[in-house]
Amino acid sequence: MKQQNLKSWIKSGAPGIWISGGAVSIAVIMTLGLLLLIAYRGLGHFWPADLMQARYSIPGQESRLILGELVEAEEVSRARLKSAGFPVADDGPEFMTRDLLKVGNRDVNGSDFTWVIGNWLSEQSYPDELIALERREWGNFYGYPVSLKQDGQLVAEGAAVWPALEERLQRTRSLSEALRKIEKKDVNAINHGLERLRLKTRKLELEGTLDAAAQADIDAQRAEFEERYKVLESELGRLHVEVSRDTLVLREIGGQEKEISLGNIVKALQPNNMSVFAKIKTYFANLWSFLSDDPREANTEGGIFPAIFGTVMMTMLMAVIVTPFGVLAAVYLREYAKQNALTRVIRIAVNNLAGVPAIVYGVFGLGFFVYVLGGSLDRLFFPEALPAPTFGTPGLLWASLTLAILAVPVVIVATEEGLARIPRALREGSLALGATKAETLWKVVLPMASPAMMTGLILAVARAAGEVAPLMLVGVVKLAPALPVDGNYPYLHFDQKIMHLGFHIYDVGFQSPNVEAARPLVYATALLLVLVIALLNISAVSLRNHLREKYKSLEH
Template structure:
């Protein structure tokens, strides 16, 4: 009975179903963890005032967010060096985010529950998000400007919010001047320098050309000085005001408003206030630049870099993959050589991605990019233009990585088109090229889009090759801006996958950065889903369009 049951194939169906179910459960579990941790990162957590007893018997006060709890059996706790009473079965510890790293030197502390005397959640505890040193937890005492007290105690909160709003407006002006106006002038000055150097190398720098360059240079420097004067005045505005706050130890500290992003009192916030705060933080995460070694602020440059790289990669890999598949299926003589090429293409899909990165660094960056610099950009020497990692080389490297997927998918699509359609087209007087261009390729377009979907899904999440051919921890400028030629394919860029790796494993404060890792991972999944959904919609429209012909 058992032997006949196995021969019937039924057990293998159940085994396959069980394997698929297990995979789905694990995928849903991982996505659920990422969603819960990622979405919850922006919600304002309540801040506790904890009175606890130190080892020397002194009772101290601590402000902080309780973010994790650890329960350890007594036997294991004793082996780890903890002293346990006979009636204690477990050791309960709470991880508290205390902030104030510039004062205490640490962001987190573990407190044993048995040492906590009491805890409360007073409404006047304030959280200060800063541009440096992470969060500050304390109580607002006063607001000062140029050394004079503007408000204190109850009136200080309203005045502080108004001053912070004014400071943020000034910072927006500073950012605009530094990144747009002064950035454009610096770019133009560098272009002028390279133009002069190029004329010198060609022995064409005559007096008229030199005079024109000097006049343009003088005009740009005059604008630069004017913007620098404006910047100096703006920085003076933001440096004049400050907050006076009291820490959990009772000491008063001065926090310049130039270092403050926002302040809020989570324990006194209502539901609507928390929702508004949540969406403000979410908007900052999606639209702002990172700060504090990428552990705070937003990740817009990484989002932009990831999407732009995938789009450039798609533009490169699709035509090459389709041309290769068309040649192998429609033109190449089917034989040993063709089969060998197909085997090689299939094997390329299994090559580790870092190998492609090494190849891209050696061939595209050093050889191809170096020769481009010598031929077309000699005036930039010794500084490389294309002879250094950048978004172009990263996109081409990922195109090679995903090329086998597009070739195989396109070949399968071409193979499914009935031979009678080709013969009918030829019988009506069309040439082979016309048949291919107007009939075969349109009908194979859903398969081409399938290959592109798979290519995008793999390329968007790759990190190892990008570390060698263009991705960086923090890119000062985007590959796309308002300076001619607008698209700068030689620039380095940020990437969501590398951002996750950097924040999660290379951050100087891994514990503080952990929630951001989940949020960035969730965003990367959403970006990949968005790109794939776009391609799927296009594929389905093409499939419906050519369904009648396929039938």
């Protein structure tokens, strides 16, 4: 009886349902677990950790003081510690704690991370007066305040340093912001104008139309730019002097005193003396800086805003390019082409294109778009700039076109499936009412197939936004802090190289000279890339659902 019930249960299909449900559940749990791990490892980096001071006593060596942030701790076997070079006694404990400390002070210690044996740490304390500095160069610096100086003259010392430091740092930040604005915006605009004048002069020379009047006009414009630059140069010199006016003297744990210009300090904290509310406020400030600032120190510090902007800009440009081409191809194959052996071969080819490795598209984009098409555009429209390439070099446009070629098979397949699901009676009814085939297609068929088009676009964005290999060949670089959109004509620079979150993860994770500093940024950037792709997909899904509801009544 039980055997018969078991056979009936198997024949009912219930085992398949349970297996499918279990597989989906496991996949969801694994995905959520991965995202939680990435979020924990990445977002925890921005919390202002306490600074620990301790005495480190290595057996057989003189003890020394050590200062830093505890990054991670792990239980390690005695044999593994021995193989790592630690003088562990044979009769010691089988397992010991190994701690990774961020000791900062790279210009003093040579490295800002070190591994220590937790069992050998003693006299641990967290002094309130310790200061943690985030610097524009050489990473963090940890130490005790000694004095604050203005133009070499003593302003404050000891406990009075911190209140005076906060006030002067605010002044220095305002001056640094004005300095960066002039350098990135005003000076860049002048350089852009001078370069355009140079190209204009060269163009007139090639055309043989550089007469005295044209030369005088160009000289007048150049003189105007140079005059503006002299004013900015004077202002820049004044700001540089003002920014470097104040200096802070800190004493590191080994007793050495270090004088640091306030212009080199991004932010200063006393983490051991901060309340929970102050740490939460600092945490979100650090997170915002990560999202809005430019990268520093070989991408291991600072923010990733250029990479966010480049990723979103390239993906949106790809979507604008791929949608019309994919839809037109699908409409031709479904509505106009004769359904014979040739169209079947074309469909097979389109399906196979979706499985071609992405790097192949990158090689195609480099060879065709950059060298052939870009080189031809340079010879036709930018001869005055040669031999320096304008479009004959990797850039935003070629990266977007390469991604569009990569994603167009997905859009074609999804759109064609959507067109196939539209009842033939709707087409015949439209034609019977006097509409032409083009009008039927434009006003009836395509609106009803728009949810399928959006599905194709969603799949295209999901695949293209995370690609890295082809982009390394056609326009994405390690560092491009200048955005492709600015106030200089023509405002959107398709020829400019960009940064990308996927390539940023690869560069920071595998090419960084400071692996320990880069590790949390890899997790944080990976999480951000997932969120950016999810946001783009959610926007497309909401639009698709809106279109589906709008045209649902026409299907019945």
